[in-house]
Amino acid sequence: xxxxxxxxxxxxxxxxRIPDRELPEFWIGSREALAAQLDxxxxxxxxxxxxxxxxxxxxxxxxxxxxxxxxxxxFNSAVAGKRPAAYANRDERETPxxxxxxxxxxxxVEGLTGLCNLLSIVxxxxxxxxxxxxxxxxLADQCRLVVLPCGNxxxxxxxxxxxxxxxxxxxxxFWGQGTWADDRSIGYxxxxxxxxxxxxxxxxLGCYFDDAGVNPMHDEFFDPMGPEAPAILDVARREAPDLTxxxxxxxxxxxxxxxxxxxxxxxxxxxxxxxxxxARLDDLEIPQIYxxxxxxxxxxxxxxxxxxxxxxxxxxxxxxxxxxxxxLSDGYTxxxxxEEILDAQLALYEVMLRHATDxxxx
Ligand SMILES: [Zn+2]
Numbered sequence: 001x002x003x004x005x006x007x008x009x010x011x012x013x014x015x016x017r018i019p020d021r022e023l024p025e026f027w028i029g030s031r032e033a034l035a036a037q038l039d040x041x042x043x044x045x046x047x048x049x050x051x052x053x054x055x056x057x058x059x060x061x062x063x064x065x066x067x068x069x070x071x072x073x074x075f076n077s078a079v080a081g082k083r084p085a086a087y088a089n090r091d092e093r094e095t096p097x098x099x100x101x102x103x104x105x106x107x108x109v110e111g112l113t114g115l116c117n118l119l120s121i122v123x124x125x126x127x128x129x130x131x132x133x134x135x136x137x138x139l140a141d142q143c144r145l146v147v148l149p150c151g152n153x154x155x156x157x158x159x160x161x162x163x164x165x166x167x168x169x170x171x172x173x174f175w176g177q178g179t180w181a182d183d184r185s186i187g188y189x190x191x192x193x194x195x196x197x198x199x200x201x202x203x204x205l206g207c208y209f210d211d212a213g214v215n216p217m218h219d220e221f222f223d224p225m226g227p228e229a230p231a232i233l234d235v236a237r238r239e240a241p242d243l244t245x246x247x248x249x250x251x252x253x254x255x256x257x258x259x260x261x262x263x264x265x266x267x268x269x270x271x272x273x274x275x276x277x278x279a280r281l282d283d284l285e286i287p288q289i290y291x292x293x294x295x296x297x298x299x300x301x302x303x304x305x306x307x308x309x310x311x312x313x314x315x316x317x318x319x320x321x322x323x324x325x326x327x328l329s330d331g332y333t334x335x336x337x338x339e340e341i342l343d344a345q346l347a348l349y350e351v352m353l354r355h356a357t358d359x360x361x362x
Contacts, residue, residue, distance in 0.1 A: 007170070008183040011204050014174045018161045024338050026128035028116040029109040029162030031056070031153055037116045038149070043123050049148070050231035054211035056153035058231060063122055064144040067093040069240065075316050084316055088240035096356035099146040099241035099317065100349070101232055103248065104216040104307065106155020106207030107175045109163060110324035111247025114345025115149045127346065129339075136346060139353035146239050151216055151228055151246075155207035165327035165338055169251055172328060178206030192218065196225055217246070221310045229307055236315040243273075243356045244317040245348070246308050249324040251331030254281065254344045255289035257321040260303040262312045267294040269318045273355055280347040287325075287334045322348055 009017075028034055038046055044061040051057055069088055072078070078087035085091070100118070103111045117127040122140050127133050150156055164172055170185065177191035181203045191197070191206060196213035208215045214226035224230045236244060256274040259267055274291035281288040297303045308319040324341060325333040336344075 007173075007185045007187070009170060009174045009179065009185060010183050014171065014204070015160060017167065017171055019166060021166075023163055024129075026113070026117060026342060027109075027163060027338055028113045028128075029159070031150070031156050034112060034116065034150055034156075037119060041119060041123055044119060044147075049235060050227040052152070052154045052210050052228065053214070053226065054154040054157070056157065058148070058151065058153060058228060060235060061119060061147045061149065062145065063140070063147075064095060066144060066239070067095045067097065069093070075237070075240075075314055079316070087316065090240070090242060090316075095144050096142070096243075097144045097146065097239050097241040098352060098356050099236060099239060099244040099311075100148070101244065101246040101307075101311075102147070102149040102151055103156070104151035104228060104232075104246065105176065105248060106152050106157070107159045107161075107164065107172070108247070108249035108324070108326075109156070109159065110249045110326065110341050110345065111322070112150055112156070113342060114247065114324075114349070115147055117342060117346065118349055119147060119149070121346075127342070129342075133346065136350050136353065139350065139357055142357045143353060144239070146235060146241060148232060148235065151232060152207075152210055154210040158205065159207045163326075163338070164249075165341070166329050167326075168330050169328055172251060172326060172331075174204065174206075176206050176208055178209070179203035191215075217248075217307045218304075219307070221305075221307075229310070232307065233310055233314050236311045236317060240315050241317045243320070243352050244308070244311050244315075245320040245322050245352060246311075247322050247324070247345075249326050251326060251328050251333065252323065253287035253289050253333050253336075254322070254324050254341075254348075256291070257323060258292035258295065259308050259312065259319050259321060261297055261305050261309040262319065264294050264296070266312060266318050269355075270320055273318075273320065273351055276351045276355070277348055280351060281344060284340065284343050284347060286336065286340050286344050286347075320352070 219229035
């Protein structure tokens with residue numbers, strides 16, 4: 001345990017610690033870079049789904065026609081009626097639907113970079129490095145693709161380093177979870193023990209939060225505090241995705257976290273995807289984490305419900321929670337480059353798209 005006196009950082013110190021470096025061209029770590037990418041789209045349909053508390057737009061990009069669907073009931077009623085198809089008849093529809101939720105934590109820009117590269121691949125066949133990606137493009141063209149590149153533009157705007165690669169755990173704590181007014185880092189898990197993160201004793205508001213102090217991953221889903229999570233769940237409800245991923249980052253190797261409070265069969269699907277993903281990471285010689293065993297919910301404190309759990313409960317989607325590596329200098333990842341961070345994102349998308357297309361059709 002660090003003692004409190006060593007765990008302080010002022011805003012000025014935090015800014016001074018940002019390395020003087022040039023980030024790769026393919027890296028998307030700011031709202032300006034995201035906006036430029038969205039402005040360049042020719043095939044994708046862009047719509048604004050909501051506005052953040054800080055007045056920033058949250059945009060959705062879709063490709064492919066939305067499959068026809070006779071919705072007679074909402075998901076939970078359809079399930080209670082023993083006919084989930086009354087909500088969405090996934091067995092009958094020919095086009096699988098895959099929903100990519102970009103970072104709802106502003107500093108976790110690895111997923112933002114990944115999704116902007118995915119958009120580039122769907123538009124041009126090439127990622128933002130200029131590398132041809134025919135497999136991903138072909139798979140994507142067989143799906144309806146629903147991409148919300150940034151789920152928390154307020155948090156993203158507060159994130160000045162644009163990448164935590166090569167920086168330390170202390171920097172992740174400052175930019176991610178923020179500080180108290182006396183400059184002590186809040187850190188994990190304390191950053192979740194107050195929600196919304198407001199009050200006179202809050203110093204720098206971490207990029208976890210929107211401008212109203214709400215962490216969309218843990219909104220009050222039945223009585224929302226912020227606009228981001230409800231907008232994301234609206235998209236899930238209307239699209240009925242086969243597969244959904246919420247993209248995050250941490251100080252460990254990349255991998256999927258077990259979805260909580262969903263049926264064991266959904267967990268098993270998520271685990272199968274994780275194993276396929278790990279095989280791809282093996283090929284790429286990128287470190288990885290073990291795929292969690294399927295489990296029922298128990299323990300003290302109990303497992304937590306979050307945005308991924310909620311996405312299942314409004315749409316029946318297989319929900320994945322992906323954590324990228326930040327590439328911290330003192331994390332537990334081992335060496336990982338910006339290039340490899342992007343490679344891992346693209347490997348995940350490929351595995352997901354393949355899973356969705358394999359499962360579809362009669
Ligand atoms: Zn996160």
